[in-house]
Amino acid sequence: MFDKFDLGELGKVFEEIQEKAKKLQEESExxxxxxxxxGGLVQVSANGKGEIIDIEIDDSLLEDKESLQILLISAINDVLKMVEEDKQKSAMNLMNPSIFGSN
Incomplete structure (x- = not known):
């Protein structure tokens, strides 16, 4: 079963996967x-690392602390979910069969 098992070829595949993973991570970041x-009263932006890089708050919310807190939590959760979904998508792209060649 393993008589044609080539460790050198396996090493090349792992190197390709590492290179592709590094490239995908850099692109994602x-x-x-x-x-x-x-409705756009609160806007939160994050980078691909999941770091919050910007928050915009409409002036009308500055007098309503409770609403501001709720809307901030919602926007932050949504943006972090977007980042996580992108990471999962990138991980799935890593497993693209084309990197393993065709046999």
Whole structure:
């Protein structure tokens, strides 16, 4: 069963996967994701690392602390979900059969 098992070839495949993973991570980190809540009253942006990089709050919410908190939580959760979905999509792309060649 393993008589044609080539460790050198396996090493090449792993190197290709590592290179592709590094490239996908670099591309993902450059992305910006933005989520809005309250019809756009609150807008939160995050980078591909999941770091919040910008928050915009409509002035009308500055007198309503409770609504502001709710809308901030909602927008932050939404943007972090976007980042996570992008990471999962990138991981699935890593498993693209084309990197293993065709036999």
């Amino acid at each position: 450059k992305k910006t994701f933005t989520a809005k809540s309250g």
